Amino acid sequence: MGDLLGIGISGLKAQQTALSVTGHNITNAGTEGYSRQTVDFHENTPQFIGGAWVGNGVSVDTIKRVYDEFLTEQMQRDTSTFNEFDTLALNASQIDSLLADPGTGIQPGIERMFGSLQSVVDDPSSLPARQVLISEANGLVDRFSSINDRLMDQSDIINGQMKIIAGEISTIGKAIAELNEQIQFALAASSGKQPNDMLDQRDRLITDLAELVSVEAVEQDGSAVNVFIGNGQALVVGNNSNEILATTGNSDSSRVGIFFRNGGREQEITTEIKGGQLGGMLEFRATVLDTTFNALGRVAMSINETFNQQHILGIDFEGNKGGNFFSDINTPSNTYSRAQGDARNAQPNDRLVSVHVTDTSKLTTDNYRMEFPGPGDYIFKVYNDNSGEEIASTALTGFLPQALEIDGFEIRLEAGSFQAGDKFLLTPTRSGAGNLDMKITRPEEVAIASPISTDSAIGNRGSGAISQGSVYDVNTPYLSSEGEMDPPLLIRFSAADRFDVLDNSDPGNPIPLFPPLMNQNYFPGISNSLLPADEGKTAFTSFGGYLPVKPTYQAPAPAPIVNAVNGFFPERIRINLEDPKTGLVTTQPLLTTPANASAQEIARLLSERNGIEASARTTVELTDFTSDNNSLINMGLTLNGIQLTDTLGVGQTKYDAEYPAVVPDPITPNFIADRINANRALQDKGIIAKSDGDTVTIIALQGEDLSFDVTGDMGDSFTLSNGQDIKLTQTGASPLRNLSEFEGFDFTVDGPYTYDFEVPGQGTFSIELTGNHATGADVLNEIENKIAASGLSYSGNVDAVLDEKGNISFQSRLQITGTGPNGSNKVAMGGEIKVVTEEHYSLDIDPPGNNLFNTAPVGKPIHFGFEIEIEGLVQAGDKFTVQFNKDGTSDSRNGTRLGDLQIRDSINGNASYSEAYSTLVEEVGSITSRAQLNQDSSEVLLRNSKDAVDSASGVNLDEEAAALIQYELAYNASAKVIKVARDIFDTLLNTF
């Protein structure tokens, strides 16, 4: 019976424990992560007393926490997911409202700038309107830069937050490792009894960690928990924890990367991080921030470049060429900032890579990665960093600089020791919005006018109307000088369907252009584009015909017929094609021209080749006709087998009235020209002539050789030349008055009077005029002698001419005479070949060369840089001129073109500036909206799993109140047991 007291005490102690557990539950009802605890009682071992097992009271077995590890894990996962979307939605919605806000968005800025541009187009001479345009353009630049600044801030904030979170992760990891240790001690000390509160604390730490990043917690040996993040990187193993760092990323120095430090080694795990706030930030950075930077940059660059490109095609208020409106997109600092080497690239860090934007319409909003896989492979590869797709794989030439063009930009490997394993991040568009800046400052500098203007001559009899012309390239020779068009053009119709385009520098004497643009077709009834378009074609022109040393003598019959030849040596021509993408050059089989082939024949051979279109034209000038006054044998002249000097009988006519009936003695240039032009046989061959009374110029339009057969007395003669005037360029002093063929000149005064001239196929020669010459003839003699002695090789005589303005030019002319009663003199002249090559083709002449072309011929672009159209019916003699738009202050053609940019699809070929911008707004809006939806749904999931955990482990105060009452009653009852025990004891004592 003595045990009743012990039993009562055991009940008292057990209920006390139960009451304190209940109290613990009640006080922790509001503690986050607390699992309610319950007490397990068990009866003490009974004693065998008096033949029966007598109970021995109660004791507390364990205090358990009500805990479901699966529910907790579920809740931790949901916590990571919710925090990821929450962070993403929070950050994205800031950008979302920033882009669409009328106060900060780009769209109103674009509208305002183009609106003010339209006011300038309407009234181009108004300087205030131009000032408003500049202010509004500045406003647009400000909008871009303020959004860019906000994005930079956001990027900085994220970089900072990532550092803080990385620190927190490391701290929590350390705390978990410490708790692991304490729990191990506690378990050991309590022989395996669970330290509930410490376990709760550890679970709470893991949940905290899950808020920051997605984690995996694995229990080991029933005591320690190992925590893994990312792709299995162990943050906590038993009692040890590793560190997570956030510092400058390897590939992108402007972005913080996440590094895992294990012992002394650091490993970048940025791309492996998922979930939690950190995952949300990385997701935001990749899908929203980078996209916005790039898309905004692309719009800015597109506005920048397309506006500049159109602006430089105009002229400003002062008649100067338009400069860049916005700053240049490819300044050195911009181009270098678009490429950055990986921090892990091998030392020394000496690689120089730049990215030049070449075509903003082809840019994407992606970043790119360039890698040098090596070793052994001498190539480099470019990947799209967003899709991972390989864009290009290019062989390293081994020579720097090397360039590669993709997606609207050109990567230039400029210098340095590129090595296997090198990686570069290319961000062509990221800095676009930040780099947009104004270039022009003064309202006068806005180029609203077009540099060319067109006129039709007042004397035109046809109804043809010339367009105002549109300029597309100001870097051609015609438009490259400031304040003028060099040369101005004259378009002259030689027939209702034929026109020539001439150099109109001297309206009194328009001359052919080089390369010439003569005898072009005109089609009445449609709009005719008169000038060649820019198809990348270049023109190479051959030297032209050679004068023979002397004519070929044809002995009288029965001697065999000898033919004069044009003297062309064979030329070995190589035609190369360069692949613009790889730089690879392919060469066509060598073309060897036959000796003495006519220009027509050579042009035909060249035209058979791919990428080549050749034309030919033969020109010969005849002048200085003389006659020996012996009327027995007058000069007879046959051209290409057709006699020009046939005598008509009295009353006889040939062809029509234009064919002169009488052969004059000496023959005159006008006579030859008239006979050639009226001769149908020659017309059929495309041979025409033109005479100015002194000289007759005969032209074979198809480039066949012009062969002459001359009979007559030895005293009957003329001189022949290839019609190419060689001009002398003054390099020394300028004479006080113009040199003239009628006056002498003293070259000993002042001076030196030096001149240069260039002879096709021979190079440049220099002469100096010296001495005092009394008459103009002496001056000409001096010039001719000096030219003859300059080292130039020529046939016949040098014939120099001084024009009215004192300019010197010369031709070498060969005198051809009759041969007396027997035989004749023959001479043949070859022509000039014009070779037009397609884009990327070039010509090369195999040595020794220099027969028809220079050894390394340099092509000239054949386009003019502007287009001119004429439509309507024209008549022969109608003229149109194209010249610099002088004083064109009321012209706004270029302004209209600038205005067109507002609705032109400049981006990716399918979007205007505004459309591209609204696409960005939509994209960010969708991401934000999706993130918000995900945030909502993941919040519901999190609430549910929290509910489940709370439902199982949470404290219910009513329940605890009931327990309190229950245990209090039990306690009271136990106390009663003790009282009974005392009463029994007292009864027993009082008995004695």
Next chain:
Amino acid sequence: MRISTLQSFNKGLNSILDNQNQVNKTQQQVSSGRRVLTPADDPIAATKILQLQQDAALREQFGKNMTGAQGRLSLEETQLAGITENLTRLKELTIKAGDGAQTLSDRQAIAAEVREILGSAVNLMNSKDAGGEYLFSGFKGGTQPFQQNENGRYDYVGDEGQRFISIASSTTVATGDNGKNLFVDVKAAENSFTTQTNPLNQGTGIINPGFVVDKEAYADFYPEDLVITFNAESAISPPGPNFTIRQASDGRVVEGLEMESYNKGREIIVAGVALKINGDTQPGDEFLVNSSEKQSITDTIYRLLDGLNTLGDTPTDSATLTNLLDNTLNNLAYAQSSISQVRSEVGARLNIIDNTSSLAADIDLVSKAVLSELSDVDFAEAVSRLSLQSFLLEAAQQSYAKIQNLSLFNQL
């Protein structure tokens, strides 16, 4: 299901917060009148709204352009009407001068009025717009288009520029016409010519408009052009100024006029035309004579004025005068038709503007309706939603307070 105390608190709180959120959003929509507050609310509608707003801004700009163009064209129309009136009066005067009873002094009186009308017409041709730009000088808006030279004749020094302005995304309209097209490029009763001084000349010589003295000779020569070139003085003996006249097309010398001696002020007669050069010439200077079947209005009036003032009453002069008056009447008719052609074009342009403007107004109406549908809030719906949401919020709050009062501890 077991409910823990924290859970029941949280649940009550969450439902209050959710309701508050919704009430707040609806309140924002009602107070701003916008259904789409940020693009995330409805990304597709947001993009459409942006596009519609841009279109509306463009239309507004085109509207401004149309107003500007209308102003310019109406001003041009007024000036042209004034010039037409002048020409009508000139026709009357020309007919009056043809009356056989008129003597030289009568004609000189008429000439005085003709001079006034010439001045008035030139004044109109040189009119400026509100911004100080000359209306009829093409692109050279800062240059007075018709300037009187030393010969008393008016030269057109503008160009053939014509400004266009966009009034719809694919429609442009000319906002003016140049003086050359209107007043210079006018068909003449007889073939005529224009003269030009080569801008590269070093001398000060300026060639006068000249006139045809021998119609038949000029008809033979027409449509060839002439180039008069001054040679070095030493080309002739004794040395002195001399010139050569060539055909422009092929450079042949005309009528043997090679190294022809020249003295200042000499009349040059070639191919039936008489020309005069005022000022000094230098060797190398060139003067161009371009054949033409056109004559400017100012030249027509100027030649009439000259004839009325100088042609006497002799039979020869009378014949010349009759011919001149006939030609002048024809030329004035051509001038009027040239101007009325442009006036009808101006009218057509104003019509285009009217049509485009009313079309734009229609489109504006439709797109405003679409825009409103996309972006504006439906107030009736929103307000009733707001009252429902606030009712729900209140219910959540009250039930929360009630439930939290229920505790066993209150009974202890």
